[in-house]
Amino acid sequence: MPDAYPISSRDLSVRYGTRPVLERLSVDIHPGAWTCVVGPNGCGKSTLLRALGGFIKFDHGSVWLQGRPVRDWPRADRARRIAWLAQSSVTADLTVAECVALGRFAHTGWLGALQARDEAAIARAMAATGAEEWAHRRITTLSGGERQRVQLARVLAVEASVLLLDEPTTHLDPPHQEDVGRLLLAQARGCGVTIVSAIHDLSLALMADRLLVMGRDGLVGHGTPQDAVDGDWLSRAFGKPIKIVRMSGCHVWQPQLASGDSTLILPATPQCADEIDAGAQLQGVEIERLGLRL
Amino acid sequence: MMPQAGAVPRVERRLDAPGATRFAWWLAAGVLVTLALTALSMLIGTSSIRTSLAWLLSPDADSNTVLWQIRLPRAIGAWLAGALLGLSGAIAQGLFRNPLAEPYLLGSSSGAGLGVSLSLLAASTSLRGIAWSGEIGITGAAFLGACAATALTVVLSRGAAQTASLLLAGIVVGFLLSAMTSLLLLSSPDAWRTMQAFLLGSTGYLSWHSNALLGGAFLVCMLPSVLLARGLTALNLGEETAQSLGVSLTVLRLALLAILSLATASTVAQLGTIGFVGLVAPHLVRETRPVNQRQLLIAAPICGGVLLQAADIISRWVVRPAELPVGVVTSCIGGSYLVFLLWRRARRA
Numbered sequence: 068m069p070d071a072y073p074i075s076s077r078d079l080s081v082r083y084g085t086r087p088v089l090e091r092l093s094v095d096i097h098p099g100a101w102t103c104v105v106g107p108n109g110c111g112k113s114t115l116l117r118a119l120g121g122f123i124k125f126d127h128g129s130v131w132l133q134g135r136p137v138r139d140w141p142r143a144d145r146a147r148r149i150a151w152l153a154q155s156s157v158t159a160d161l162t163v164a165e166c167v168a169l170g171r172f173a174h175t176g177w178l179g180a181l182q183a184r185d186e187a188a189i190a191r192a193m194a195a196t197g198a199e200e201w202a203h204r205r206i207t208t209l210s211g212g213e214r215q216r217v218q219l220a221r222v223l224a225v226e227a228s229v230l231l232l233d234e235p236t237t238h239l240d241p242p243h244q245e246d247v248g249r250l251l252l253a254q255a256r257g258c259g260v261t262i263v264s265a266i267h268d269l270s271l272a273l274m275a276d277r278l279l280v281m282g283r284d285g286l287v288g289h290g291t292p293q294d295a296v297d298g299d300w301l302s303r304a305f306g307k308p309i310k311i312v313r314m315s316g317c318h319v320w321q322p323q324l325a326s327g328d329s330t331l332i333l334p335a336t337p338q339c340a341d342e343i344d345a346g347a348q349l350q351g352v353e354i355e356r357l358g359l360r361l
Numbered sequence: 362m363m364p365q366a367g368a369v370p371r372v373e374r375r376l377d378a379p380g381a382t383r384f385a386w387w388l389a390a391g392v393l394v395t396l397a398l399t400a401l402s403m404l405i406g407t408s409s410i411r412t413s414l415a416w417l418l419s420p421d422a423d424s425n426t427v428l429w430q431i432r433l434p435r436a437i438g439a440w441l442a443g444a445l446l447g448l449s450g451a452i453a454q455g456l457f458r459n460p461l462a463e464p465y466l467l468g469s470s471s472g473a474g475l476g477v478s479l480s481l482l483a484a485s486t487s488l489r490g491i492a493w494s495g496e497i498g499i500t501g502a503a504f505l506g507a508c509a510a511t512a513l514t515v516v517l518s519r520g521a522a523q524t525a526s527l528l529l530a531g532i533v534v535g536f537l538l539s540a541m542t543s544l545l546l547l548s549s550p551d552a553w554r555t556m557q558a559f560l561l562g563s564t565g566y567l568s569w570h571s572n573a574l575l576g577g578a579f580l581v582c583m584l585p586s587v588l589l590a591r592g593l594t595a596l597n598l599g600e601e602t603a604q605s606l607g608v609s610l611t612v613l614r615l616a617l618l619a620i621l622s623l624a625t626a627s628t629v630a631q632l633g634t635i636g637f638v639g640l641v642a643p644h645l646v647r648e649t650r651p652v653n654q655r656q657l658l659i660a661a662p663i664c665g666g667v668l669l670q671a672a673d674i675i676s677r678w679v680v681r682p683a684e685l686p687v688g689v690v691t692s693c694i695g696g697s698y699l700v701f702l703l704w705r706r707a708r709r710a
Contacts, residue, residue: 122601178588
């Protein structure tokens with residue numbers, strides 16, 4: 068029984084209908100660390116997060132939360148330990164404060180009278196994400212990025228020891244992505260919270276404590292970002308060369324646009340090709356240099 | 362550093378229930394309108410308002426019967442039925458996260474109608490002047506019908522886990538049961554005539570008996586709804602997220618579906634099928650002020666009650682001394698409102 072880790076899976080298999088999504092996956096998530104799950108679209112990142120939270124049934128294997136099968140936990144106890152951020156954007160007709168207050172559901176129960184400590188948790192969560200500015204506004208009046216920050220505040224308000232976040236930086240502008248990254252690192256390193264998040268932005272993911280790299284055929288590797296770079300896990304996961312460079316102590320993904328390695332073929336009519344040609348000449352850019360073959 | 366509990370601004374309780382004071386004023390206004398409409402309802406009938414006033418001032422045995430045994434129970438019953446419909450609408454819209462949902466979508470209304478038809482055929486009586494036992498029997502049959510229809514819908518949609526499949530199954534069950542009701546009634550011409558007014562929806566059969574049943578159903582439905590409001594709010598965030606917050610979706614859904622069935626069954630058994638009140642009431646509440654889920658579950662019944670009372674008065678006024686089935690009036694008003702909603706949405710888009 069995997070006792071030493073806050074959350075682990077053993078031989079986990081999940082299939083949707085007949086399509087296998089996860090196949091015999093065993094991972095141990097490190098405590099007090101921010102683990103990023105990266106991989107191509109459809110490789111099962113979201114499914115893994117859902118399975119770790121016990122929100123879906125698995126066909127085979129097990130998931131352990133603090134040394135006990137995740138689906139054996141009483142509902143409220145589990146909800147106090149795991150907070151979940153779904154990928155889909157929320158269109159609920161609630162005020163921001165009401166939404167964040169829902170994070171305390173497992174603590175207050177159905178009648179939902181907020182105690183002083185619930186209010187403190189809500190206030191801290193809203194302050195941490197900057198959602199307090201709009202406390203009185205309805206979610207439907209917020210932009211996508213603002214909504215995402217409200218959902219993050221709701222997740223933080225649970226004060227769970229494990230956060231499962233499916234794309235927490237979607238819809239956020241770069242400074243706010245930075246804020247979220249900083250917040251997650253602080254939660255993990257400062258408060259000992261275990262965080263697992265799926266993130267598409269490779270440069271941001273490489274700033275995490277640990278990387279869980281998944282390919283279409285299952286787990287490629289699980290370790291520190293340095294391990295991932297050394298083993299070239301990302302290229303294997305995506306099935307294409309992924310160039311990671313080191314800049315001022317950080318790993319950064321460098322998109323390879325200028326080389327002829329990846330070829331984008333545009334279905335173009337001759338007329339359209341002329342226009343693109345003209346446009347490219349105007350800007351002093353040669354089409355060949357972009358790797359475009361018309 | 363953890364901020365001390367005392368240092369945290371204690372605003373969240375108020376935020377969780379936005380504008381509690383103003384909501385109290387809203388409720389008070391609703392109660393006042395209800396009282397005014399009840400009084401107006403007492404004055405309107407086949408005789409003129411002048412006669413009704415004279416009856417009130419110098420009562421005799423006949424006028425007492427008309428005022429206190431016919432008009433007052435009708436006014437109160439219309440309010441209670443409207444309130445039950447408003448509550449069902451608010452629950453259905455929250456449960457299915459669909460602003461156009463109402464109990465009819467679940468098939469529970471058609472199930473209740475089938476139950477009433479079956480019990481009437483079995484007893485071969487007319488609706489007017491039914492005794493206590495008959496009232497309970499019909500309501501019971503309607504409830505069983507509504508429950509069976511809802512259960513069928515839930516089974517067809519494989520456990521009601523998916524909103525879309527639940528709605529689809531509800532529509533199929535609704536059509537099926539309505540067709541069965543029509544078939545049954547075609548086989549018995551007497552019952553067909555009795556049921557005609559009933560299927561259009563009518564407040565004409567309301568008595569103190571039916572008021573007692575409607576009032577009981579109202580209390581039984583209201584209390585658990587208010588308790589479940591927070592779970593319904595969580596459901597706003599999506600099924601998976603609600604589950605992750607510790608909401609038992611099975612318990613929440615089954616409890617709300619049971620409340621829906623009871624509310625629908627009791628109104629169908631007493632008034633027949635009345636459309637649109639359940640759809641319009643929650644919308645009107647949201648138009649007048651922003652409310653949270655619990656406030657909506659309290660306000661929508663009041664709004665529904667006022668709507669059906671007003672519709673009842675209109676149905677007795679426009680073609681007096683005759684009267685229209687109240688269901689026709691609610692369909693005209695509610696249908697126009699629905700068209701207005703769609704038109705406004707199209708214009709905004």
